[in-house]
Amino acid sequence: MDTLPKETAQTKTFPASPKRIYILQLLTVFIGFLIFGFSENIKGPAIPRIQLEMGLDEMRIGLLLSLNSLGYLLACSFTAYLIRRIGIKAVCLLSFGSMVLSGVLIFLSRSYPALSSSFFLMYIGNGMLEIGLAVLAARIFIRNTGTMMNLAHFFYGLSSTVAPMIASGLMTLSIGGRAIDWRDVYLLILLLAILPMIPAVAGKFPSSGISGDERLPLKVLAADPVIWMLVATLSFGVISEMAVGGWLVNFLEKAYGWDGTAAAGMLSVFFLCFTFARLFLGPITDKIGFTLSLIIFSALSGLLTFAAIAAGEPGAFLFAAAGIGIAPIYPTVMALIAKRYGEGSDTAITFIVTLMGVSSVIGNYLIGAIITGIKDMVTASRGAGEGLLAGLQAGYAFIGLCALLCALFAVPLYVYLKRRGELL
Known part of the structure; x- marks a missing residue:
């Protein structure tokens, strides 16, 4: 008879029910991605001001990115x-902490090397956080994976x-007679990384449930043709997605003479399309299949980008509309990995995202190099104004090309999986 009271007392002392644990996990993931988006995309309005203050050309901006x-x-x-050594919780806390520290260092930076080092640290935190x-998402989103x-x-x-x-x-604001600049903005935004640390500290994160001996060997993973097709698909998709945040504002200000507020507004419209595409297209990816979704949506993004360039300033809204197509690419690949590799998804995610990072390094540098190279070439024959416009258009065309290449590499992935009866 005294068993029930003991259990009741224990329940009151330890109220960490599975539902509460799951809520804390969701809060960590959702707020974590919220902060991740802030840290990644304040650079759009900041880069033209950084470039002006420090006297940087497009090549050095490309090098910075x-x-x-x-x-x-x-x-x-x-x-x-x-993650294997200290767990996901500690890794998430470490990544949030490094983002806070990088905000302080960016605020204090007064030279290009100091700024580059501070941004480098911020992206280390971002990389840790994304992995x-x-x-964590692959472990907790067991049902309706694409949607979640x-x-x-x-x-x-x-x-x-x-x-x-x-x-x-x-x-555009001032405090005590002092104008708020890009350094202040980075400090204020990155300090928000403290917020997701709260549910991360309070929550309990699931382990992989497998030992080192049972873990998917890297050699076996690298021998799977699917993993390489996913690497190519995701790499081109992410280059196209991430480049918009770094280059759209710069393009609109310099190519079309827009002011900073209007250009930043168009970037926000891009992310508005991007955001709601992820909200509403998730169930569609579950319904029509992950691989087919990659082909359709990335091709749409590439075509809209080229249409925007061809239409000129009146078609600038098509740059924003391209966000609809590129938005589902990354989460859909993550869902495909979670479904295909199951308990080995940790290894697969790390492998793919690491190689994707290599492509991102090359892609950002190439965009800056293309803009500078075409600008210099055209300037020599037609003048500085036309040279700058041609360079910016060429750089942005490369962003659209990456979206089309994402779709192109998803086609053999679709064919391969369909032939083997493994289509997801």
Whole structure:
């Protein structure tokens, strides 16, 4: 008779029910992606101001973004090991903490090397966070995987939508007679990384449930043709997605003479399309299949980007509409990995995201190099104005080309899986 009271007392002392644990896990994932979106996409309005203040050309801006991607890549290379050694909770807390620290260092930076180093640290934190959140999501989203992955990444899109507007709005304000600049914005935004640390500390994260001996060997993974097709598909998709945040504002300001607020507003419209595409297209990816979704949506994004370039300034809204197509690519690949590799998804995610990081480094550098190279070539024959426009158009055409290549590499993936009866 005294068993029930003991259990009741224990329940009152330890109220961590499975539902409460799951809610804390969801809060960590959702708020984590929210902060991730802020940290990634305040750079749109900030880069033209950084460029002006420090006297940087497009090549050095491209190099800065490539160094950021290098920090992201470095984080991808060791995060899986950290997860195995110290757990996802500690990795998430470490990544949030490094983002807070990088905000302080960016605020204090007064030179290009100091700024590059600070951004490098921020992207190390971002890389750790992305791997940690992807692994956590793969472990907890067992049902309706495509829908839940897109929902989680919806929060990234949500913060990405408002980040440019908040950043550009803050940089028009003054406090005590002192204008708020891009350094202040980075400090304020990155301090928000403290917020997701609260549910992360209070929550309990699931382990992989497998020992080191049972873990999917890297050699076996690398021998799977599917993994390489996913690497190519995701790499081109992410280059196209991430480049918009770094280059759209710059393009609109310099090619069409838009002011900073209007250009940041168009970037926000891009992320608005991006955000709601993830919210509403998730169930569609579950219904028509992950692989077919990759082909359709990435091709749509590429075609809209080229249409925007061809239409000129009146077609600028098509740059924003391209967000509809590129939005589902990353979460859909993550859902495909979670379904195909199951308990080995940790290894697969790390492998794919690491190689994706290599592509991102190259992609960001190439965009800057293409803009500078075409600009110099055309300037020599037609003048500086036409040279700059041609360079920016060529750089943005490369972004659209990457979206089309994403679709192209998803086609053999679809054929291969369909022939083997493994289509997802």
